[in-house]
Amino acid sequence: MQKLGDFQSAHTLSDQELVSALAHIHTTETSLTAAKLAVLAESDRRGLALKLGYSSVAYWHAKSTRTPEAQSAHHIRLGYWLTQHPTVAHALTDADIHHAHATAIADGHTLIHTADPTLDDDALNAHVATLLDVATRSLASTVTTRARELAHHAAADAQARHDATRKAAEAHEAARRAREEQARRDAEEKARRTGTPDPAPRPDDTADPAPGDDPAPDLPDGPRPPSAAENPALNVLKIFQLPDGRSRVEGNLDTLTAEKLRTALSPLTAPKPGPGGSLDPRSPARRNADGLAEILDRHLAGGKGTTFTAPDRVNLIVNLADLLTRPCNHASAGEGSPL
Structure with a gap:
């Protein structure tokens, strides 16, 4: 035994x-x-x-x-x-594999599916197989890193499919309109040559695809999927209780949320000169921690007894693709229109 x-x-x-x-x-x-x-x-x-x-x-x-x-x-x-x-x-x-590996694979599966909810079971199972292979050879943290890479690729692929589908649908519609316009011109030319006016072609007659054309693709549903960097659904913030009574904070945030955090911390994390004008002995990481503690104190105190007031902000978010493909139509605004 x-x-x-x-x-x-x-x-x-x-x-x-x-x-x-x-x-x-x-x-x-x-x-x-x-x-x-x-x-x-x-x-x-x-x-x-x-x-x-x-x-x-x-x-x-x-x-x-x-x-x-x-x-x-x-x-x-x-x-x-x-x-x-x-x-x-x-x-x-x-x-x-260990229990930690199984947890990392399950969390990775959720992460990838969140990055691209259109993935079918076969695609998701293929990603699980990839993570399982990594788990048999590496640490659980490596599985998590690989899952985040796959999530970024999945989000990028979702955007590419969305853009390709929209582009194909728009091209098909442009071709249909071109055929309709050409048919109208042909009818006008025939009427001019023969002297017998023909009725304008009906849209239903000209909207049909030409022989050999593919059927019109459907426009993608909903807005363009966000990239992994912009997707707040992928955000995580973990607080681990340590054996010595302290806690470790670990997070992964989208671009906008991280920028909000930096903006909130910025006025509270500037170096402060010590006695006699000496340099602030605190490291940047220590100043961030002190700034976060001050934000929490002010929040829990309801802002009472402090001079801190959050400035009013208006955030205007416009997709770059919209700015490039939909320029402002200045002609639509009459002269003297208010700005």
Whole structure:
């Protein structure tokens, strides 16, 4: 029987037994984690909490194990996701990946789908396969990095498809109008030569595509999809409680939100001279942290007792494509029109 050791016997194991014990513990621990996620998800699916007299399985499990309810809720969500993605579930059960890898893959799947909601199941499953391959060879943080790269590509592809579809639809409409105009001119020329006026061609007669033409493509639904850099739906802000009582903040924000944060911090993070005019000893990172703390203090105080007032701002956001393709029609404004 394999020796695993404990606090009383670990010192008696040989070097090889220690290595084997750690490998066996890792495999067993990961397999048990997979089983835990599956059982939690199934318990929630059955509504087991109500039978036990609790409002939710997450609350019941957290109460029973004296762990944070948010952690149990996360495990249930991950269990549901793994049930729908058996390749990742099997990799976790077989200890080919860790629980952290499975979480990173699931989060990456959500991120990519958010970047391009039009992706079908086959495309999403292909991205999951890519992330799983990365997970078997790298850290969970690398999986997250790769997922963000795929999300950026997905958003760019969505924009390209939208632009190509709109361009094709507009070209088709321009060709139809050109045929209609040419038919009208032909009719006028025929009437001039024969002296017998012909009725103007009906739009229904000239709107039909010419022989061999493709059918008119539909215009894309909705506005142009945002790029990953501009998409606030991809924003995340995490606050991790550290063992020493402090907290670590980690975030990923869209361009506009990040600019708002910089604008709010800017007047509060300027270096302040020390006694005698000495240089501010604080690093830029420390000044950012102090500025954030001051913003929070002022917000929680409701602005009372401070001179801080946010200036009125008007943000006008115009797509570059609209500015390039829809120039202002100055002729439409009469002379003397108010500005």
